[in-house]
Amino acid sequence: MAGPLPVLELQDAMPLFDETGIAPAPFTMRLLPGDCALIACRDVERGAMFADLCCGMVTLASGVVRCTGLDWTMLGTLQANALRGRIGRVSRQGAWLDILGTDANIVLPQLHHTRRPERDILEEAQALAERFGLPGLPVERPSHLTPGDRLRAALVRACLGTPLLLVLENPIAGAENELGAVFLDVLTRARHRGAAVVLLTRDIGPWRGQHGFFTHRLHLLDEGLYAMRRTG
């Protein structure tokens, strides 16, 4: 009997060196619904490339990357964009359109990819913003927010709707503080809904106490992905 379809599957996926400038190495990983992978990577560039690889934005020299069973290379632009619309992402460069307010930036992917009423989206975004410690949806432009508030806004945007996959690049330093607890709670709810999570972090230390939370603990190195030994 076939098991559940993996949300994200990398099979010997080797990025094209000319495009990424990252040492070509095959990556293999398989995340089922509800899985959560903690990936330690000290090099933020490499981490960003890996996040792009999961979202089908990197040309492959060999191998395959599938999201919900769909091979990114076989999808047209419209289909690929629609699938990316089901991915909640906190990226290194922020991905903010500074010509719009932060509130518009937060709801933009949901407005674009879904037919949900705008009021519903705004209410959900408002509730998530309050959970993450914002007084409401910030209306200032993203560049006018403090880094902390911008991070909270990025988390709201990533968790809005019902993402199939969450790809989070260094979202928070750890789970020790209040934001960390809320963050883990929101991730748990998303995983219960069937979402898979890729959490990239520069420093594994603050997450050592949460080893039961993650189904995969990996190191992202030049040579590829390697499982890390549990020490916490």
Next chain:
Amino acid sequence: MSAPGVDHDAPFGRLARLRWRFLSLLATIGRATRAQMRFTLMFVGVAWGVVCESVRPHSWRRTTRLEFRRCVREIVAGGLLSVLVTAVLAGIGVVSQTVYWLGFAGLAQMTGSILVSVLVRDVAPILVGIILLGRNGMLSTAELGLLNINGQIRGILGVGLDPFTLLLLPRAVAFMLGGFTLGIIFSVTTLVMGYMASRVTGAINSSVWSFFTDVVSSMGAIDFVLIPVKFVLVGFFVGTGSCLTGLMAAPQDDVSSLLPVAFTRGITMVMVVTILFSLSL
């Protein structure tokens, strides 16, 4: 055996240097030509894409419609005052002078046709194009260029937002609508102000209705189609060119290097549209 201190390779060295300089010159010319052609070819492709996608309902999602409304508001409401001031000055300067000198030369009956052929057909699209370019085109280039340089365009691609559908398409169509609206406002205002100035100076004695009847009757049937099309195309070329210049920005670019390029391209496109239509008329 050669005398000491004499360099027998000197002519060859000079030749090699000359050859190197010539090749460098060719390379510079080639780079510039390729860069210019790259924009032209990209422009043709993107313009065709805008035409095709703008008629597909699927392209007009909520986010695209929001951006379209925002841009129309910025272009029309934001540019209205500039257009009105320019139109008043052009009306006082161009129209009243035309009416005065035609009357002086005994050619008052040609007032309408001269105004239509010079002012409405040629001057109005150029001035409206320059206002659109300076006020909104440069802004679009700077906005999209900075988004591109800072990696935010790649960032929004990561969440499935296509910059063409989200940013370029609504802006190009908004520029078309803005070009048409501001062009018609400019033409009417200029003629009204020109009439008023001529009336005050005594260069014209007829009523405003007969003045406008004279202008309208001197327009052929084709003018009623081609003049609005010219305004629309000026807006389209300025909008698409400005947005494309911003989206094609390289990582090493900055606003100070993008804006002069966008301005030159925009002016060239405005002139090309105006001249092509003038030839066809």
